[in-house]
Amino acid sequence: MAQFRFKALDEVLNREPVKVEREANLTSDYFAMYVFDRPKMKKYLSGGAYKAVVDAIENGTTIDRRMADQVAQGMKAWAIENGATHYTHWFHPLTDGTAEKHDAFIETTSDGGVVEAFSGKLLAQQEPDASSFPSGGIRQTFEARGYTAWDPSSPAFINGTTLTIPTIFISYTGEALDNKTPLLRAIHKVDKAATAVAQYFDKSVGKVQTNLGVEQEYFLIDDALYRARPDLMLTGRTLMGHASSKDQQLDDHYFGSIPTRATAYMIDLEDEAYKLGIPLKTRHNEVAPNQFEFAPIFEEANLANDHNQLLMDIMKRVARRHKFRVLFHEKPFAGINGSGKHNNWSLTTNTGVNLFSPGKNPKSNLQFLTFVINTLKAVYDNQDLLRASILTASNSHRLGANEAPPSILSVFLGTEISKMLDLMEEAVVDRKMTPDEKTALKLNIGRIPEIILDSTDRNRTSPFAFTGNRFEFRAVGSSANNAPAMIVLNTIMAKQLADFKVAVDKLIEDGIKKDEAIFQVLKGLIINSKPIRFNGDGYSDEWVQEAAKRGLTNINSVPESLAAYLTKESKELFSNLGIFNGAELEGRTEVEYEKFIMKIQIEARVLGDMAINHIVPTAVEYQTMLLENVKHLKDVFSAEEFKELASGRLELIKEIGGHISAIKIKSKEMVEARKKANKVEDIMDKAEVYDKTVRPYLETVRFHIDKLELIVDNEKWPLPKYRELLFVR
Ligand code: ADP
Ligand code: MG
Numbered sequence: 001m002a003q004f005r006f007k008a009l010d011e012v013l014n015r016e017p018v019k020v021e022r023e024a025n026l027t028s029d030y031f032a033m034y035v036f037d038r039p040k041m042k043k044y045l046s047g048g049a050y051k052a053v054v055d056a057i058e059n060g061t062t063i064d065r066r067m068a069d070q071v072a073q074g075m076k077a078w079a080i081e082n083g084a085t086h087y088t089h090w091f092h093p094l095t096d097g098t099a100e101k102h103d104a105f106i107e108t109t110s111d112g113g114v115v116e117a118f119s120g121k122l123l124a125q126q127e128p129d130a131s132s133f134p135s136g137g138i139r140q141t142f143e144a145r146g147y148t149a150w151d152p153s154s155p156a157f158i159n160g161t162t163l164t165i166p167t168i169f170i171s172y173t174g175e176a177l178d179n180k181t182p183l184l185r186a187i188h189k190v191d192k193a194a195t196a197v198a199q200y201f202d203k204s205v206g207k208v209q210t211n212l213g214v215e216q217e218y219f220l221i222d223d224a225l226y227r228a229r230p231d232l233m234l235t236g237r238t239l240m241g242h243a244s245s246k247d248q249q250l251d252d253h254y255f256g257s258i259p260t261r262a263t264a265y266m267i268d269l270e271d272e273a274y275k276l277g278i279p280l281k282t283r284h285n286e287v288a289p290n291q292f293e294f295a296p297i298f299e300e301a302n303l304a305n306d307h308n309q310l311l312m313d314i315m316k317r318v319a320r321r322h323k324f325r326v327l328f329h330e331k332p333f334a335g336i337n338g339s340g341k342h343n344n345w346s347l348t349t350n351t352g353v354n355l356f357s358p359g360k361n362p363k364s365n366l367q368f369l370t371f372v373i374n375t376l377k378a379v380y381d382n383q384d385l386l387r388a389s390i391l392t393a394s395n396s397h398r399l400g401a402n403e404a405p406p407s408i409l410s411v412f413l414g415t416e417i418s419k420m421l422d423l424m425e426e427a428v429v430d431r432k433m434t435p436d437e438k439t440a441l442k443l444n445i446g447r448i449p450e451i452i453l454d455s456t457d458r459n460r461t462s463p464f465a466f467t468g469n470r471f472e473f474r475a476v477g478s479s480a481n482n483a484p485a486m487i488v489l490n491t492i493m494a495k496q497l498a499d500f501k502v503a504v505d506k507l508i509e510d511g512i513k514k515d516e517a518i519f520q521v522l523k524g525l526i527i528n529s530k531p532i533r534f535n536g537d538g539y540s541d542e543w544v545q546e547a548a549k550r551g552l553t554n555i556n557s558v559p560e561s562l563a564a565y566l567t568k569e570s571k572e573l574f575s576n577l578g579i580f581n582g583a584e585l586e587g588r589t590e591v592e593y594e595k596f597i598m599k600i601q602i603e604a605r606v607l608g609d610m611a612i613n614h615i616v617p618t619a620v621e622y623q624t625m626l627l628e629n630v631k632h633l634k635d636v637f638s639a640e641e642f643k644e645l646a647s648g649r650l651e652l653i654k655e656i657g658g659h660i661s662a663i664k665i666k667s668k669e670m671v672e673a674r675k676k677a678n679k680v681e682d683i684m685d686k687a688e689v690y691d692k693t694v695r696p697y698l699e700t701v702r703f704h705i706d707k708l709e710l711i712v713d714n715e716k717w718p719l720p721k722y723r724e725l726l727f728v729r
Contacts, residue, residue, distance in 0.1 A: 004228055005720055011224035012728050017264040018322045022271045032277035034082065034158040036075055044074035056152040058207075060188070063152065068120030075156060076105065076118040079163035086162040087118060089126045089148035091169040092179040093133040094591045096481055098309050099169075101128050102162050123165065125149050133169075134594065135177050136587030145172040151180065154306045157276050166306055175584050179483035180302070185579050186490035187301055193497035194347050194371075198355065200504070200514060201367040207350040210490055211470070213298030214308045215282075217339035217478050218315065219291050219327040220262055222729065225720045226325040230614075231606055235599075236329035236394070236479070239607045239698065240615070242706040243335040244723035247289060254287045259729055262292065265322040269294075272314050278307045288336040289726040298344055298470075301490075305482045308341070328479040331397035333722060334702075338398035339478035343485055346470035347371065357469045369420065370500075370518060375471060376411055377525045378496035379464055380532035382488070383409040383553055384564035385573075386464075387475075389488040391561040392592075393599040395477035399556065407556045408547045410534035411471075412462035418535060424519070425526045461538035491579050500525070558596045559687035565589040593687045600690045600698075604674055607701055608667045614718045615705050616660055622712045623656045656711060659704040666704070670697035 023030040041050050049070035055061045063071065079087070086102040093099050106114040126148045133146070147170055154166035169178035176182050187210045194208035226232050231239040248254075258266065266283050273280050273296075282295040294311070298304060312328060319326045331338035347355045353364070355371040379386065386409055391399065399407050413421070459465055463475040476485045500521060507517035531550035536543060547554060555561045564570060566589055574580040580588070630646050630653070637645060673693045680686040709717060 005718060008224040008228040008720060009724060009728055012222045015261065015323055017261045018268070020264050020268040020271070022267065023275060027274050031274050034275045035277035036078055036156040037277065040078055041074065044078045046070055049074065053152050065120050068124045072118050072120045072123040075123065075163065076116065079158055080105070080116060082158050084158050084161055084163045088162050088164055089128065089167040090164045091148050091167045092309060092481055092483065093169060093177065094135070094179065094588055095133060096479060098313065099133065100164065123150055133177065134591040136590035146170070146177055147172065151184070154303050159276070175581070175587070179481050182487045182579050183305065183483045184302055186487045186494065189494035189577050189579065190347070190490040193494040194355065196501050197370065197497050198349055198367065200518065201364070202351060205349045205351055208347050208355070210301040211298045211346045211348060212301035212304035212482065212486060213296065213344035214304060214482055215293055215295040215342040215344070216308065216311065217286055217291060217293045217341070219288070219332055219339065220265065220319065220324045221290060221327060221725055223323040223325055225725050225728070228720050230610055232327070232332070234606050235603050236327060237332045238334070239603060239610065240702050240705040241333065241722045242709045244721070244726060247336045247722070247726060248287055251287070253285050253289050253291070256285045258285055261322060261729060265319065265324055268321065269315060269318045272318060273311060276310060276314070278311055286337065288333070291337065291339065301486055305486065308482055330395045330477045330479060333726070340398065340474060341476040341478055341480065341482060343473040343476050343482055344470050345473060345489060354469055356471065366515065366518060370522060372417065372466065373421070373522050373525050374496045374500050375493060376532060377529040378492040379409060379411055380529035382492040384561070385488050385492065385570060387555060388561050388564040389484040390475045390477060390480065391558050392477055392480065393558055393596045394479060396556055396558055398477070399475060408544070408552050408554045409463055409532065410538060410547065410552065411532050412459040412465040412535055413533060414466060415535065417466065418533065421526050424523055427523065459535060462534070463538065487579065491574065491577055494577055495573055557691055559593065559684060559691050562589055562592050563684070590683055593683045596687050597690050600695050601674065603698055604670055604694055607698055608670055611663050611667050611701055611705060615708060616663060618716050618718050619656055619660050619708050619712055622716055623653055626653050652711065656708065659708050662704045663701055666697055666701045670694065670701065673697065
C-alpha cells in the first residue's frame, strides 16, 4: 500500500512545468474571440435582429420567432466558421454545477446526406429530458417536463467545439428549477426598487444595474497525490491527516512568488478564460500553502455569475493538462485556511453613478448614505436568510473557524462612515433643523470622500464589509454557485428600498420637504439597525459574546440555518416580490436539506471504508512488527534487561492497540447511527439527526487515525500526508 504513496511522490518530483502558448501577445487582440458579443452580432445579424437582441438585453423585451430565426442563422454561421459542430443549452441546475447536453448541427436530407441546421426555435427553447436533476419534488408534484429557455442577456460562446447558449431551466408550469431564473428575477426587482429611490436624487435615472465581482479561492494539488487519496477524490476534502509541522505559520505563501508549475497553469487558464470573454484581472497566492486566488473585473451580476461558473469549469479542465487537480471545497485541509468566494456587490445607474460611491457634493452624498443605510437595514433584518444562502455542509467547516467570517452576520462600515451615521443619528431631524445644523450635517457629509479612501480602513474579518465603493459579502463558499447569495441579497435590498420609498413618500405627503423626509427615515433606519454595525475583530471571542448581547443570531448548524427559508416572513418576502412561489421555495430548500444529508452520508461512508481498509491494516501490521521485536528482545536479554528495553515498545503497542480498537468501535457506531438516521422520514428531521448523530463521528474517528499517523512507521503509511500534499511540488 505504502508503495503507492511513494510512487505518487516520485511522479510529482519528476514533473516539468507544461509549456504554455498564449493565443497572442496582446490580450486585447483575442479577448472574447469565442463569444458572440455585440461586435460579432453586428457583423452576423441584420440590423433588425441586432436591435431585437440589444432591446432584449437592455429592456427585457421579447424576441419574436422571426427575429429569433435570424439570430439563430447568424449565430450558426459564426459558430461554424469558428469550428463548432454542436450546440447546447447551458444551465445552472440546483446541483452546484452547470449542465449541458450537446446536439450536432446536422439534419438528414432526402438524398441521404446531412446539412448543418439551426433555428430560432432551437435557440429559444428546448426540452432536455434532464429529469434527474433535483427539483425538491416540484417536477413530481406538477409536471415532469423541464424546459430550457434562452437568456439573451448572457452572450452565447463556443466552448471547445460546442456553441453554448446560456439558458434558464423551468418546469412546464413555469416553476424555476435552476439558479439563474430567480437570480434574474431578483436583479429585476432590485432594479425597479433602486431606480425609484435613485429618482429622488436624479429624475433621469431609468435603470439600475447590479454588479458582481467574484474573487475565487482554490487549492491546486498534484494529480498523482490526489489519486492516492480516496477521500479527496470522493468528497473533495481530506477526512484524515495530521497537521504538517510547518504549514501557514510563517505567512510565507501569502502573496509570495507563485510556484513555476502553478504559474504555467494560471497563464494557460487565463488564455482560455480571455478567449471566452472572462475578464480575469488578478492572480495571487493565498494564505495556505498551495492555495491561490483569481479575481475578474466585476460585471453585470447575471453575466458575472455565468462567468464564475464557466471559470470553475475551465479551471478543472486546464488543471488536468498540468497534472493538477483543483480543489474548490471550502475546507480541504483541517487546521489551515479554507477557501471562499468574496462577492463584491454594487448598484450603478444608467446615468453612470455607482450608488455606493460617496459623491463630491452633499446631494450625491445623501444618495450614497441612503443606499448604504438601506443595505444595513436589509442585512440586519435578514441575517438568517443571508446565512441560509451560504451555509452548506462544506462551508460550515470554514465559517467561524478563525480564518473566515463567523456565523454571525455583521456589517463593517469603517470609522468615517460610522461617524457619519452617528452624527445623523444625533441630528435633530424630527423638528425643523436650524440652518446651522443643516450646514454642519452637509459639510460633514461632504467630507466623506477624502477620508474613506484611506486604505488602512480595511477589515478582513467582517462577513459583510463596505470597501470604498461596494459591499463585499465574504461568507460565500468557494464551491458554491453565487446565485443563492445574490438572490437573497438583491431580494432583501429590493424589499428594503421599496419600504423606504413608502415611508419617505408618506412624509412628503404630510408636507415635509423631500431631503428632510429622507433624513428622517434614514435616521430611524440607523437607529433600528445599529446592532448589525461592527468594526472590530470578527474572529474574536469577545465579539461572539457582544453579538449575543446585541441579539444577533449565531448559527453554525446547516439544518437549523436552512429553516430560515421556510418561515412565514420569508415565504411572504419571496412570493410578494415574485422571486419564489411557495412550491419553488419549499422545493429548493428541500434540495438543500437533501444535499446536506448526502454529503455527510458520503463522507461517513468514505471515512468508514478508509479507516477499516487502509488505516487499521497498516496499524496492525506495524503493531505486529513491534510485537515480534519484543519477542526477539525477550529471547536475547535477561529478564531485568528486557524489562528496561521493552517498556517503551510495550507502551507503543498498547497505544496502537487502543487507537485500533477505538477506530473499530467508533466506525461501527457511525454505521449504526447512519442506519438509524436513514429511517427518519421527514427530510428536515433527518438532516438534523445526521448533523447531531452522524457528523460528530467524522471527528472522533479521525482523531484516532491522526494519532496513528504520528506513531506508525512512515514507510508503511498508505496515504500522502499533509506535508506532502501541501509542499511536494
Ligand atoms: P481585494 O482582495 O482587495 O478585495 P481584489 O482585487 O482581489 O481586491 O478583488 C476585488 C473585486 O472587486 C474585483 O473582482 C473587482 O472587480 C471588484 N470590484 C471593484 N469595484 C467594484 C464595484 N464597484 N462593484 C462590484 N465589484 C467591484
Ligand atoms: Mg476582496
